[in-house]
Amino acid sequence: MDSVPCEVWLEIFSILERSHLFALRYVSRSFQRIAGPFIFKHFHFHPYAGLGGHTTGNFLLPSEAKIRRTVRRLRFWASENVAPLVKECTVSPWDGWQGYTSCNGGDMLLCTFIELLPRFTNLRKFGSSSVKFTQPFVDALGSLPNLKEIDVGRCSIDEDVTIDHPLQMEALSFTNMDTTWFRHELNTIGMQRWSSMVDRQMLTHISLPSAEAMKAFLDVDTAPFPNVTTLDAYIDQNTTSLHRFPAVRKLRIVSYEKAFSQRSGSCFPRLEEYHGLPEYLTVLDSRATPRRLQFDLCMPARILRILQPCAHTLRSVTTLAVSFDTLPSAILRPIMESFGVLLDFRMEIKVEWYSQLKPEMHNAKALFLEVAENSPFPRSIKVIALIWRFDKGDNWPLPAVDVLPAARTAWVALKTEHPNLREASFCLARVATPMETSIR
Template sequence: MGFPDRVPNELWGEILGNVNEHDRPTFQKISLSCPAFLPVSRPFLFSAIRLTPYRIGNDGDLLLPPPAEVDRHLKRLEFWCSSKIAPLVRSCLIHPLDSYTGRDVSKWSSSTDTPNILLDSLFQRLDHFTGLQRLHASRIHFTQARVDMLSHLPKLFELHLSGCAVAPGEHIETSPHVLRIPNFSLCHDSKSDPADNYWFPLLQPDQLRVLRSDFALGRTTDTISSFPNVQTLEAIMHRQTPSQYSRALSNFPAVRILKLWGKGLHTDAVVPDAVAIFPVLEEYYGPHEALPLFLAATTLRRVQTKCARSEDLVTRIQGKHGRNIISFNVELKTLNVTIFNKIVEHLPQLTELLITCGVSNLDSMFTRVVYDARKVPKDAVVDGRFGDEVRMGFKPSTFFLKLADVPFLPPALERLAISWDCYNQESCFELSAYMVPDFSQMRDALVARCPGLNWLWLNGIYFRFEWRDSMPDGTVKEFTAKNFMDAYVQWGEIFYGWEVL
């Protein structure tokens, strides 16, 4: 008995589950390496099918490859629909051929008779994929028959549609609640019309758990039914009034995670009571203008937002609300000790505070210029770049030197990250003088005030301090042009799991 035979197939399945699902060459090699691996690797090898049914021409015509290639695709589809392979398929991706793929498309041409021959062939056999769980379709036309086929897929739990439309001359019957799909995403293109949306009435309200839509909910209220079990909602908020969004969002009373994009609310509008909208909201990601809508929810624990003017952010979080938030992630254009004080005073229960201050011009980080390098303090660092002037008064240094002495810090604070990011560091050719704070002393002072503090990340463009309770001394690193981008990538990795706004 060989080694593969002594290990249960279930264990091999767990091991192969760590391989990237799109890495077909690896699964092919595994399946050919040993007879015992064939039944184990086959479910992974045939778990996903991808179809390119046509290419969209510049004038919108559907272009097909030469007839020989169409025949080859049809034969390949027959193989995938066979009784031994079809039940293994778990996901299906349908999208037109992109012009930048590098494939030779010179022989692709329009077909007035059968432009949808490949797409029709797939949908006619789609019910063979009895284990299909995820279907992603991009820029395809739907007919009544294709919509009906979706309703006959017993295992389908995720449907993602991007830039899809109704086929010319077709009409989709909005038969209520025919799609029992827990996870639904809808993205439109510039030619889509939210008023003609027919997907929401097709969804089974009790089944839906996750809804993503880039249609502004405030403009599609009439087409949205009540979805009492949606827990994750992603949508557009584009200059609507609170009353418009209150009507739309009230259709989702069970939302726990809310993600909004767009330009937010009218800033001069009156904000209603958030508790009536989302009584169990736990996480909010979106524009700062909408924060007053949701801060009153006593269940809200986690917030991520961005704001061009720090004063606007403070205005929206001040007051009695927000006292239960434990994690706050914000991107600002300016940051000083006064703004920091107001943020932590209004959010006293924080255990995690992550602040990014993005600047486009490094000159804005200095307050004055001297012409004589001998006037630079002895404990300052000069970056050594070419120039006759020396810029001083580096704002991140000033901030970090005062950080440990701010009037208030959340006593339960465990994670603190403050980072200045300069998107054009090489724009200035003058010498820069900056102070590197005594981060070890600062860490000790912060831990004394916040005993639970176990992680610090303080990035001042020219220097960075990182400390965890597992590395008691911490590390201080001065940045140069060479390692600036490395540090920027590391900062992005810190926020893995947070949404990109």
């Protein structure tokens, strides 16, 4: 073991499952020292179970014997030897309800956790779901010197919570903000309080993936977030709020809107990576030179209409990932012509059963043969992945044995025409099952 650099062992141990790490601890003392930080990196704590949690008072607690075991486990994790190893912590209800009973004292285990939380001095990321933040809870979070990320979902917060100094967070996320679980006003008030408790000058990552989260968080005031470089946000037809994030380099937009009713200039002059609907490319600043684009489940003709007036934002794109509901036979080449320096291209096509009734639509075999006969890709291309997914079941008219020769033909032709090509993948797969055939 001494002949192998420690960095190599760390890389190996980082990809192992937790059960394997436990076994390796008994091999030698050296393995025990290496495995420890990986085994105790993430602590999951479940103080109760039940739908609604603190907003309804419907707590479900385990038996007294299990409560005692849970407290002993908590104190073990908060011990002097283990607590410094914990880097991430998640507090959420237990999914399995067997053996749980209703109880009004739902804070019993949570209060013990709050009391011991300051011992996790190296904790960097804290996540929670369906819990209530009280003053002691917020104070405990504020006492953690290395805490940089908070992820809250379906959580409420006491009205009288105050802080002496803003929380120095780098990342703040609001996930699972589903109003069918928590009342809308509790979601809104809680998110507005979080917005006022963090130092927005420190924030570099914000995730607001729902309309409620976006509105509540931004409605506190109109001040910008000058240092946010990664933004995950839900946007409706009004794009005005996007101007409050001038430094964003990585953007993911969740939206179901295909048109804008309100536009206010352009934004994101430093954008490097975009994931969302193609329509939002039209709001990018002309100085933006994104290198990575991803569009999900779009109609090909729609993308083509957007790409043509956005040529100035596509001149530096080297990585493109798209997924289509269907693929008309003549649409791939015009799309590829918009990306002159593309290096990595991934296209996934999901074909519903009714698409095969339309004669203008490709099938997998025809697509692969067309690519082989006349490549639409730029000469700079290095990686290609074409994935054809279908939901037709056992009656699919093109079994894998018929598609495989076409895939092989495409690979040989592309390798000949594109000298820089180092990887090509042509796959036929069912929507919900592993791939049936592929060739590289």
